[in-house]
Amino acid sequence: MFLCxxxxxxxxxxxxxxxTHNLDVERKAMFYIFSGISELADKIPFFYDFSERMIRIEGYDEASLSSSEKSLVKLGFNLYNNSPCGTVVDLFGNLDExxxxxxLNAIQFRFKMD
Structure with missing residues (x-):
């Protein structure tokens, strides 16, 4: 399931x-996305406040992101708390394989689809 x-x-x-609690699939799905690309992992302080244990929606506008990274951050926020993320076509249209x-793995993770 992990890319590397x-x-x-x-x-x-x-x-x-x-x-993170073991049953917290929402946070786990979000962290799965943010940890999947080193560039996003390095920028996680823009998107998540570990001391407050909450997402930082404003970080989306503060960080310098590629179109692919923007789509993945939106999806991560959506899997965490149903934050608006656009259509499936909008999200996946900017992603490479x-x-x-x-x-897709994050979605499966979130909905416990083994």
Whole structure:
């Protein structure tokens, strides 16, 4: 399910830093996306406040993001708290094959589709 070893390690690090409960599939799906690309992982302080344990919607406008990264951040926010993210075509239209797999895996993760 993880795209590479680094993806899995970043994911585990985010869960530990947050203290995410094992059953919190919403946060886990979001962290799965943010940990899947090193550029997004490096920018996570823009999108998530670990001390307050909440997303930072305003970070979307503060961070310098590619169109693909924008789509993935929107999807991560949507999987976390149903934040508006546009249509499926809007989201997936900007993604390459690797990022489409990341997005699809996150959706499966969120809805416990093994």
């Amino acid at each position: 070893q680094d993806h899995q390690e970043r994911f585990k690090c985010f869960l530990e830093q947050d203290g 690797k990022n489409r797999m990341l997005a």
